[in-house]
Amino acid sequence: MSLPRQLRDESDFDQLPHNIPISATIADIEEKKGFIDYFMFVIEVKTKGGSKYLIYRRYREFFNLHQVLEFRYSPENPDKRGPNTCILPSLPGKVFMGNKREIAESRIPELNTYMKRLLGLPTWLLLDEAIRMFFYQTDLDSQQQPRALRRLRPPTRKVKTVKPKMELFSAPRAEGTVNNQTGIFPLSFVKIIKPLPESDSEGESGGPTYSCLRCFLLTPSGVNTRDVCVQEDLTIQPTYKDLLSRMRKVFQMDNIAINYRDHEGDLIRILDDDDVQLMIRQSRDQQGKVKRPVNQFPWELHVSLASDLSVYNVEA
Missing domain, CATH: 3.10.20.90 (Phosphatidylinositol 3-kinase Catalytic Subunit; Chain A, domain 1)
Structure with missing residues (x-):
């Protein structure tokens, strides 16, 4: 059953910031060796301003996002917060048995449809912080190197990081922790004792960091x-x-x-x-x-x- 048409005013869309995501497509899946072996979806995100970048998300992150949105906006939730309601797209359900690679591959078309419909909802929902953080390219995303982009068309194979991030990671930087919060300190606040290696995400052999x-x-x-x-x-x-x-x-x-x-x-x-x-x-x-x-x-x-x-x- 298809979603009822939910129109959004073009003038409202024009008011959105340029870094708002407007489309997202799964370019590939990659196996990761974690506490349990799992697969990440490599997603190409395009913004209103024309930027393109890659993010890496697990299915559980899709699931968590959907739960937050249902709680906040679903008309079927009597305890929802805020005045707005919205009919959300359907998310493919959890699968508890089967080959993990086959499960991940089979989810790609459904998750592509989910993201397409989600980013086509009214503009006020695109400003929700849960959606913006899901599609935001984190420092960890920008440091990863995709092994392949099998599902992208050849003209879009070269995906560049947003320019401000390239400037941030090409400059000297230091990482520190204050009040249990870890992050990057400005150059003016630190003294460079030993330069960082050329790549933070790769080992000496070029493999993944463990x-x-x-x-x-x-x-x-x-x-x-x-x-x-x-x-x-x-x-x-x-x-x-x-x-x-x-x-x-x-x-x-x-x-x-x-x-x-x-x-x-x-x-x-x-x-x-x-x-x-x-x-x-x-x-x-x-x-x-x-x-x-x-x-x-x-x-x-x-x-x-x-x-x-x-x-x-x-x-x-």
Whole structure:
């Protein structure tokens, strides 16, 4: 069933900023090795001002965006915020079984249709911050190099980054953290001690950059230490399910529990996503007290047997 026609005034469209996205097309998919292996959709975005750039999004990011928009604008939501309502396009549903590459490939036509209809909705909705952030080219997007752009027509194969970003990343820069917020500092506020390498997104061999997670398997016979490499940014907040699944594969054991050590050194069992967020938050608070390689996560996992309660500091 097709969407009812929702017209937008051309004069309103003319008032939109030039950086508003007006079309988006999936150019390719790329497999990533994260806490679980997954596929990213490489999307070419075109703005009202004529700029073109690439963004990289997972299906879960499409799903999260759609949930936000339904909550804010769907006429079927009695608790929606704001006076405006809008009939949203349909998003292809989640698939829990099957080959991940085949699932990602099959979603491309549906997601292209979804983005086309979404960006064709009334202009006031295009100004929503959730939509603008979804289609915005982040620093991480601009640093990635596409392996191929199979689905783009030959004349559009060369996709350039927006000029201001090129100027930003060609100039000397420094990264720092203030109040747990990490970002780029202006040149006038820093002293260049050692120049950065030519490419931040590529290793010496030209391959993708990996982050390292240190994890420990605690058994009655001793401790087994592993360093797990993943193509995830150090700021990622993985789910409990993803971490548990990865640790089962790493240590080839099913009946396990995952834990972290709190600031007092006690082992705390992780049971859900809230516990994962607490672990990450506490590790960032302690980040300056522990010296780690720059590509290592500030948090560590301690894996124990699910039935072994002797590893916890409890009183009888």
